Amino acid sequence: xxxxxxxxxxxxxxxxxxxxxxxxxxxxxxxxxxxxxxxxxxxxxxxxxxxxxxxxxxxxxxxxxxxxxxxxxxxxxxxxxxxxxxxxxxxxxxxxxxxxxxxxxxxxxxxxxxxxxxxxxxxxxxxxxxxxxxxxxxxxxxxxxxxxxxxxxxxxxxxxxxxxxxxxxxxxxxxxxxxxxxxxxxxxxxxxxxxxxxxxxxxxxxxxxxxxxxxxxxxxxxxxxxxxxxxxxxxxxxxxxxxxxxxxxxxxxxxxxxxxxxxxxxxxxxxxxxxxxxxxxxxxxxxxxxxxxxxxxxxxxxxxxxxxxxxxxxxxxxxxxxxxxxxxxxxxxxxxxxxxxxxxxxxxxxxxxxxxxxxxxxxxxxxxxxxxxxxxxxxxxxxxxxxxxxxxxxxxxxxxxxxxxxxx
Ligand SMILES: Cc1cc2nc3c(=O)[nH]c(=O)nc-3n(C[C@H](O)[C@H](O)[C@H](O)COP(=O)(O)OP(=O)(O)OC[C@H]3O[C@@H](n4cnc5c(N)ncnc54)[C@H](O)[C@@H]3O)c2cc1C
Numbered sequence: 021x022x023x024x025x026x027x028x029x030x031x032x033x034x035x036x037x038x039x040x041x042x043x044x045x046x047x048x049x050x051x052x053x054x055x056x057x058x059x060x061x062x063x064x065x066x067x068x069x070x071x072x073x074x075x076x077x078x079x080x081x082x083x084x085x086x087x088x089x090x091x092x093x094x095x096x097x098x099x100x101x102x103x104x105x106x107x108x109x110x111x112x113x114x115x116x117x118x119x120x121x122x123x124x125x126x127x128x129x130x131x132x133x134x135x136x137x138x139x140x141x142x143x144x145x146x147x148x149x150x151x152x153x154x155x156x157x158x159x160x161x162x163x164x165x166x167x168x169x170x171x172x173x174x175x176x177x178x179x180x181x182x183x184x185x186x187x188x189x190x191x192x193x194x195x196x197x198x199x200x201x202x203x204x205x206x207x208x209x210x211x212x213x214x215x216x217x218x219x220x221x222x223x224x225x226x227x228x229x230x231x232x233x234x235x236x237x238x239x240x241x242x243x244x245x246x247x248x249x250x251x252x253x254x255x256x257x258x259x260x261x262x263x264x265x266x267x268x269x270x271x272x273x274x275x276x277x278x279x280x281x282x283x284x285x286x287x288x289x290x291x292x293x294x295x296x297x298x299x300x301x302x303x304x305x306x307x308x309x310x311x312x313x314x315x316x317x318x319x320x321x322x323x324x325x326x327x328x329x330x331x332x333x334x335x336x337x338x339x340x341x342x343x344x345x346x347x348x349x350x351x352x353x354x355x356x357x358x359x360x361x362x363x364x365x366x367x368x369x370x371x372x373x374x375x376x377x378x379x380x381x382x383x384x385x386x387x388x389x390x391x392x393x394x395x396x397x398x399x400x401x402x403x404x405x406x407x408x409x410x411x412x413x414x415x416x417x418x419x420x421x422x423x424x425x426x427x428x
Contacts, residue, residue: 031238033057033393034254036245037261039068040379041369043228044386045259045393050236053394058252059232060243066232068261069337069370070224070379072316077286079313079324080223084335085280086297086310086326087224090214091380097216100383104227107317109217112209112295117176117302124299125211126169126177127204134173141205148203161190161198168203181301185330186278186340194341211297219315254364256397259389261369263336264352267359272351275374276342279334283327292325305329339374349374364397 032055035042042059043066049055065071069084088111091097114121122130131147132139139147151170158164161182165174178198182190190198202213210217220227232239245262260267265275283306296314300307306327313323339345352374356367368389370377377385 031056031058031252031254032256033259034248034252034257035059035259035261037061037068037259037369037371038063038066038228038232038239038241039261039369040070040228040382041261041386041389042068042259043231044383045368045390046237047231047234048387048390049393050234052390053398054236055256056236057238058248058254059237059239060245060248061239061241062244062262064242065225066239066241067225067228068382070228072223072225075284075286075324077320077322077324079286079320079322080316080318081284081324081326082310082312083282085282085328085337086312086315087379088211088217088296088315089219089224089379090212090217092215093380093384094216096380096383096387097218099387100220100227103230105221106218107221109219110296110314110317111211111217112314113211113297113299114295115177115181115299115301121294121298122177123209124177125201125204126173127209128207129209134176144205158195161193161195163191164195165190165198177301179301181299181307184301184307187330187332188340188342192342197341219317223316257364257366257393259366259368259393261367261372263371264349264356264367264374267365267367267372268352268355271355273348275336275348275352276340276345277336278338278340279331280337281329281331281334283329285325285327286322287325288322290321291323336371338376339370341376345374366393 033045033049035046035057038059038061042061046057046059049057061068063071065073070087071084072080072082072087075081088109090109090111113124115124120133122133124130128139128141128144131144135147148169151172152168153166153170155163155167158167161178162174165178179190182193182198186193186197245260263275265272291311291313293309293311293314296311298309300309306329308328310326310328311323312326313320339349356365356372359365360367366389367373368385369382
């Protein structure tokens with residue numbers, strides 16, 4: 021990865037975060053506009069949370085949790101295919117309840133195993149209708165699941181897992197938290213429904229490194245935004261994909277994130293689990309075990325199992341989906357809009373927008389942000405009066421902590 025001394029004003033873009041959003045913006049800016057970018061990341065690698073690396077045993081692992089790439093967008097896939105070849109994604113998940121492993125999402129097989137009767141689409145629908153609670157407008161995740169599958173399935177598959185994951189009762193969580201996982205009346209065992217379910221053949225890091233491999237892109241890993249803030253003055257804009265509350269020195273308070281702690285165990289046999297992921301809703305302190313080799317397809321005599329322990333501390337992974345969190349984020353969003361206007365700092369990505377998004381959505385955000393920058397920051401060609409009329413401003417240095425404004 022390129023590491024070189026930078027001068028203030030040397031770059032068109034300063035990009036904070038070498039995750040999917042940052043990589044796409046840098047790549048597009050270089051290849052489509054000839055813009056020069058400095059991409060920094062506080063971690064020692066690129067690819068953000070999609071980062072993969074070799075475990076000491078030589079097995080490829082996903083250190084920040086398994087990443088199952090999927091998309092419905094053929095254009096996105098075409099774009100990414102410039103930087104990688106693909107292998108088919110084998111995203112099969114099971115849930116360990118009692119002494120059995122049940123397919124997740126719940127499907128016909130899950131229902132047959134759980135209730136001990138053979139079912140088809142019609143009888144399964146009838147069964148679920150008879151189990152579902154009549155809740156017309158579910159207000160939280162518990163009500164949502166009860167209204168779809170009833171109490172027995174809720175207690176077996178959702179309650180314990182959700183409590184472990186969030187350390188909150190499903191009653192305290194928005195309906196969408198448990199609503200993301202479908203219930204199927206067929207035998208489709210795939211974890212997700214997307215049209216394309218693929219994994220980069222040589223891994224995510226290799227794909228993102230190739231994206232950044234351009235003479236107009238300089239990458240400095242192991243670099244904090246604070247180290248360059250006020251020192252690097254990009255000609256056009258700063259793209260910030262770090263945590264939004266951190267950018268504003270937590271002036272309105274800290275946003276609440278859920279994290280995970282990972283333990284990796286090497287096992288000297290080709291595979292340990294029958295599928296990539298097993299959820300553990302009841303037993304154990306860990307919530308899931310992941311054997312990513314099922315997905316990467318790597319040829320290796322051994323395998324690595326990762327144990328995931330949900331945690332209140334550690335890397336920010338999932339925004340805690342509560343009304344308080346949304347209200348706090350709304351305050352920062354107002355600050356961010358002003359910062360974009362006044363200092364040409366653009367906020368995008370999961371940390372900057374306090375949102376859970378999958379990788380394809382993050383990549384799409386990167387592409388959309390590049391389009392916006394091309395429109396708004398190609399200002400050498402815009403007369404000054406027009407720029408002012410459209411409130412586009414000019415890029416000012418992002419000084420040390422801009423004064424906090426009240427959002428009210
Ligand atoms: C546990 C887990 C599992 C996931 N599984 C999947 C999956 O199966 N499939 C899928 O499609 N998606 C999955 N995702 C989502 C995926 O990781 C994200 O969509 C994607 O990484 C978001 O890209 P991003 O660029 O917004 O952020 P990130 O990937 O987080 O990149 C942001 C980067 O900014 C850097 N940064 C932050 N602050 C600073 C600072 N102050 N200075 C310097 N650098 C900074 C960070 O170090 C980070 O590398 C998962 C996410 C998690 C947490």
